[in-house]
Amino acid sequence: MENAVTFNSISKYFASTHVQANQDVSFSIKKGEIHAICGENGAGKSTLMNILFGIEKPDTGTIEVNGEICEFHAPFDAIAKGIGMVHQHFKVVNSFSVTKNILLGIEKGPWGFTNAKKEREFVQQLSEKYSLPIDPDQIVGTLPVGLLQRVEILKMLAREVSILILDEPTAVLTPQEVKPFLQTLRTLAKNGQTILFISHKLQEVLDVADRVTVMKKGSVVGTKSTEDTTIKELATMMVGREVVFTVDKEPAVPKATVLEVKELSVINPLGVKVLKNVTFQVKAGEIYGLAGVSGNGQEALVSALCGLEKASEGSILLEGEDITRSDVLERKNLGLAHVPEDRINVGLNLQTTVKENVLMGFQRNKRFKKRLFLDQEICESHARNIIEQYAVAGASVNGEVGKLSGGNMQKIVLGRELTSEPKLLIVNQPTRGLDVGSIEFVHKMLIQQRDAGVAIIVVSVELEEILSLSDRVGVLCAGILQGELTGDQIDEKNIGLLMVGGTLDETNE
Ligand SMILES: Nc1ncnc2c1ncn2[C@@H]1O[C@H](COP(=O)(O)OP(=O)(O)OP(=O)(O)O)[C@@H](O)[C@H]1O
Ligand SMILES: [Mg+2]
Structure with a gap:
């Protein structure tokens, strides 16, 4: 099979940070394949993709696109050669419609749009051609992340690219959104797109990619066919040692109650009650996992606990002291730490x-x-x-x-x-965007803090993470604390049931 992209000895040094971000990187991506790139945080994946997209210039080395050596000075040059990139942080205009966002800058392109109707039709057809359903008239600012990403991909496809770079596209998606997204990638590849896919989630990589290249400290460790490799092997290639995926911990020894939340409600700026009469406690020396499909009140609860949002009713006590009306700094001084999602x-x-x-x-x-x-x-x-x-x-x-x-x-x-x-x-999505070795380390640190007597709340959309860390689990559904699980009750099935608004009794019947 022909190659879509070949990197020939690409090197890049950043003088400002004294980092050799890419070192003699050489490998090829075949036409029509999904090629994953994995590696530790800071391995140089994004830098390499920025070079391919014309954002950064390599110090040495060349890039071949469809067999031709190309030199890019800006993304515009890369797009002209059929390369598109979707960054991890989207670049959409919130007040514009889907159609306007997709056609931004190419309104007078080769299709010769003359009016809004034609533009709309074009976007509709594009969306159908690639099986990426969207509503062309919707204002982008109101779209959930999964759809924003679709707009970004369509924006690239509208520019008739044939090579798509996706830098950690699944990091912002919920587990429910990931499956259909991977399906979309397969459809795109079947339709002739070549896809470069960066991810820290090795199962995803095995599920969707044809081949995977592992980078470490700026260099290529190797390229494998996903049929011939395992998560364990990839992790070892990335980190340089074996990675333990299970969290090693003794049963918790909870002590005094540190956090007491009583009948807490939060009303959002639109006047909607997003958290409804939530009551729970967290003790010193335990990890309380907060699970739920995102958008069911986790954000409101965390914001209210940290003082970023006002409680409309109820109270919050930290070591017996009422902090319901305290500001962020006061809470911090009383010993509340917060790792925010964003x-x-x-x-x-x-x-x-x-x-x-x-x-x-x-x-x-x-x-x-x-x-x-x-x-x-x-x-x-x-x-x-x-x-x-x-x-x-x-x-x-x-x-x-x-x-x-x-x-x-x-x-x-x-x-x-x-x-x-x-x-x-309070840690919200603690390991989002981290490599497997770092996840192992952060989990160890959280257990260590727990054993030193810290009361910990872990909020995560990753069920695996909740399961492996939590001593107790609370599940939010539609703003209500749907149920709490302890000990043997904590499993995927029970959490899943509570997540969709079920009650535990149903499982026991
Ligand atoms: N513009 C820049 N100026 C200086 N140093 C940079 C710049 N961009 C990246 N680096 C450095 O180059 C190294 C590689 O960064 P890069 O973003 O490519 O890593 P990555 O593999 O994408 O990591 P992650 O998985 O965390 O996203 C890092 O050590 C980073 O600090
Ligand atoms: Mg990166």
Whole structure:
């Protein structure tokens, strides 16, 4: 089979971070195949894709597209050669319709659109041709993430690309959305598209890809046919040692109640009650898993607990103290730590240094002070410890956080919050975007915190993660705490039942 893309000895060094992001990368992608790229956080996957899409220039090496050596100076050049890329962070215009977003910039393209009707028809046909159903008239700002992604893919297909780069497309999808999405990829490949698919989820890679290339520290470790490899082998290739996928933990020894939530309700800005009379407790030394299909009140609950959203009714007590009306900082000072779901917009300040980011919110903490002032030496060694302990690739104490790879940004937030000696730790999607080795490490850290007596709430759409970490599980459905599970009750079947609004008694009957 002919090759769609060939990388010939691509190297890329970032002087600002002193990182060799790509080192002598050579491999080929066949026409019409789904080719996955895996590797640890910071391995250089996104950089390589940015080079292929004309966003970054390689220091040395060449790229062949359909057998022809190409030099790209901007994405425009790459698109002209039939290459499209969907980034992890979407670039849509919220106030425009689906049609307008898809045709943005190519309105007077080779199809010679003359009016809105023709544009609409074109988008409709495109959507049908590729089996990617959308409503051409809908305003994009109102669409859920899964559909936004579809718009982004159609935007590329409208430009008649034949090679699609998808950088961690499934990281933003719920488990329910992943299956149909992978099906879509297969349909696209069957229709002649060549797909480069980046993912940390190795099962997905085996399910959907024809071949997979593993990268490590900027270099290619090897390319395998997915038929001839296993999750275990891929993980070992990525991390350089065997990865343990099960979480090793002793039964919890819960102590005093740390968090007490009583009859808590939240009304969102649109006037809808998104959390309804939720009551539960979390004790020191236990992990309380919060499960549910996303959009069923998890976000409201976490926001209310952290002080980001007001409770309309009910109360929140932290170690007996009523914090229902306290602001974010007051709660933080009382020992509440929070790893937010949206690390880019909520968790970090990308333009500042690692040191500043790991101090964010804790500047008043006595640990970092000598008399009245922040002690630079203590602050720097704190930052250095987090970088070392969490193996934050490409990071330095005074380096910019925005230059880190996606997964490594997540590690900075986790490091900051987990080392803050919290009483209550709320982690929302703690391992989203992390590589398998880092997931293993973060899970270990959470268990370690639990055993040191921290009360922990884990919110995750990954059922596996809830199952392997939780000592108790609460399931939210339509804003109601549908049920709680302990011990042997905690399994996929019971959680699934509560997630769709069922009750436990039905299973026992
Ligand atoms: N614009 C940049 N300037 C400086 N350094 C950068 C830049 N972009 C990436 N890097 C560095 O290059 C390395 C590779 O980053 P890249 O984003 O390619 O990793 P990745 O494999 O996509 O990781 P992840 O799985 O976390 O997304 C990282 O150490 C990162 O800090
Ligand atoms: Mg990346």
